[in-house]
Amino acid sequence: MTLENVNPPLTTNFRLASAGRTGVTMAPRLRALIGPLLSRYGLVLSFLVLWQVSSSQGWVNPAVFPSLDVILAALWDGIASGALLDDIAISLQRSGIAFASAVAIGIPLGLFMGQVKAIEQALDPLLQFFRQTSALALYPVFILLLGLGETSKVFVIFWATLFPTLLSTIGGVKEVDTKLIEMARTYGAGRLTTFRRVVLPASVPAIFVGLRLSATTALLLLIAAEMIGANKGIGFQVMNAQYNFQIPLMFAAILLLALLGLAANAVLVLLQRRLCRWSQPSP
């Protein structure tokens, strides 16, 4: 074998490549479109198909695992009749208020605590202690203090939701590259300017990690709170439907929760993309 055979001249290489490109047919283009989708959602799809087939073929007990069309029908009934809408509304309200307050308090407090070392050091043990104490374990305490109404429910969700955002924000601020802060100082930036132009933008990615964790936590605690002493809400419907053996409705409510979680995450991801365009690989 000669060297030329091993290393064909570059020009031939180019010609081959471009010939391949001009000869594009529909099939590879379609494959290029479906390929990534399949690799991303293939497993989810297989799971759904498996569910549907095993339920309709009687591989599993359809009374416990109803087929997808039955679940979707139950969901549609619940929404069309308005029965589930109330639950959705109240659940959104509870988790929404809690999440919004957690963010409104967590981010500013985190930004402040991350910058002022003395305060951070004084408060950190307390934060760690609270964080390690399950919010659910504290729920009875909140009920005792705030009654069994809306306030205690929203508060327990708020409590659990606060920590991911707060701790991520503190972490983000503390991680800011001191070399960049020093650079800003050489250009005459004072404390406020440095905060606004360096510390804050540098912390945004970490803050979003916290926000996404908080959103997940908010939904988690929502269900828990609604399962204990509520008579409305998606979490209540899951329990109630199971109790009354309305299994399709139970799964419909679970599906609704999953969709809610996905939607919340999608909104946050979108917002992050907009705010952190600088850290994304170019499209």
Added chain:
Amino acid sequence: MSFAPEIRRGEVTIRHLSKSFTLNGRPLPVLKDVNLHIRSGESLAIVGASGSGKTTLLRVMAGLDEADAGEVLIDGKAVRGVGAERAVIFQEPRLLPWLTVIDNVAFGLETRGVSREEAKTRARRYVQLVGLQQFENAYPRQLSGGMAQRVGIARALVVQPEILLLDEPLGALDAMTKISMQQELARIWRDEDVTTVLVTHDLEEAIYLADRILILPREKGGEPRLIEIDMPRPRDRSAREFVRHREELLNLFGLH
């Protein structure tokens, strides 16, 4: 003895400057009684072994660190912290990753209260000066190391400092990019009226760019030395004089 220097812009006088750090509870003297006068518009290079205190000296001049004794005078006034008449270029470009090239260059103007539009207009000129006009709207992660360093240089120049302090600005670049950046720096320094203090490991870079070279002693207690590079510019790296200066420096470091 009468001592009445005529004060001009961008003149640096260092008097009896000493600084030590604390290492493992014991004092570590780094700079001992450094005296130096840098003329207005001069380019001074500082070379010396690793750990000889080059960065420390530059940081004191920048106002980022404080001396234990002695003082740095700029245009006759003692330095207290950072100041608008000085700009620093660090070894890493230290660009803000969330700002585009042009916004990074405009940063130092905006922090000093120049309006956004005005800052951008002025920044644009310096982005051109370092040859990055096509990358105005690129983010730092889209730049090569050499390009990023050029953005850093533009950011420092746009604030029109009297004194430019550079700490191994080309240290992280490959040999070829380095040489072309050295040529670029030489061109910029010819056009901009600025005093430059360049810390470098690279003896050839020092000879290529500097009017004078300060050699910090290897062992503490040794005397700093100054050599004058009196060569026409642009300098020819293979000229006999250039080679002679290189040998002189290598000899001083005991490497010949």
